[in-house]
Amino acid sequence: ILNVEQSPQSLHVQEGDSTNFTCSFPSSNFYALHWYRWETAKSPEALFVMTLNGDEKKKGRISATLNTKEGYSYLYIKGSQPEDSATYLCALNRDDKIIFGKGTRLHILP
Amino acid sequence: KAGVTQTPRYLIKTRGQQVTLSCSPISGHRSVSWYQQTPGQGLQFLFEYFSETQRNKGNFPGRFSGRQFSNSRSEMNVSTLELGDSALYLCASSSRPRETQYFGPGTRLLVL
Numbered sequence: 001i002l003n004v005e006q007s008p009q010s011l012h013v014q015e016g017d018s019t020n021f022t023c024s025f026p027s028s029n030f031y032a033l034h035w036y037r038w039e040t041a042k043s044p045e046a047l048f049v050m051t052l053n054g055d056e057k058k059k060g061r062i063s064a065t066l067n068t069k070e071g072y073s074y075l076y077i078k079g080s081q082p083e084d085s086a087t088y089l090c091a092l093n094r095d096d097k098i099i100f101g102k103g104t105r106l107h108i109l110p
Numbered sequence: 111k112a113g114v115t116q117t118p119r120y121l122i123k124t125r126g127q128q129v130t131l132s133c134s135p136i137s138g139h140r141s142v143s144w145y146q147q148t149p150g151q152g153l154q155f156l157f158e159y160f161s162e163t164q165r166n167k168g169n170f171p172g173r174f175s176g177r178q179f180s181n182s183r184s185e186m187n188v189s190t191l192e193l194g195d196s197a198l199y200l201c202a203s204s205s206r207p208r209e210t211q212y213f214g215p216g217t218r219l220l221v222l
Contacts, residue, residue, distance in 0.1 A: 044153075044202075
């Protein structure tokens with residue numbers, strides 16, 4: 001069974017602080033790793049698609065890195081803002097299936 | 111460009127009934143996937159359709175089925191509903207399989 005693990009499950013961060021969390025997966029052949037942000041009462045929104053070892057993607061204050069050899073991806077948020085409060089999901093695309101982690105629930109404290 | 115739409119948004123059924131959920135993808139998208147989310151679980155993959163053909167199916171019983179029409183709209187059906195089927199059902203579309211998926215707002219199903 002292919003498991004995609006995300007840690008921590010929940011995170012409280014002071015506004016203005018930077019933070020990061022992890023997505024771990026079996027380090028074998030796969031097609032892509034996706035990051036999504038899911039705000040309450042909204043639909044999951046795609047953040048990044050990463051395919052190559054060493055990939056680094058950036059979107060404003062949010063960035064992500066990928067290490068396929070050791071099987072992990074990090075998502076970084078710099079200078080957290082209240083609008084960053086959401087659940088962050090990673091999803092592994094392998095063997096024509098997409099397996100989601102359970103997400104990291106991020107709470108930004110004012 | 112209009113996003114992914116799902117109907118209905120909320121639904122209440124009783125055990126033993128059947129239900130059909132609908133998903134209209136973004137215009138031009140030909141791949142549609144369905145997911146189930148229950149409390150404490152991540153998104154569980156149900157199935158994926160591309161060009162009216164089911165490409166993949168997750169580990170769900172045969173009571174869960176789906177189809178895709180020539181205009182790429184998709185429906186999923188759950189027969190003989192059980193209490194455990196209460197969940198948020200999300201549909202996502204992409205231009206092709208394996209590409210970034212765009213999610214609809216979901217259908218929240220409550221089985222009593």
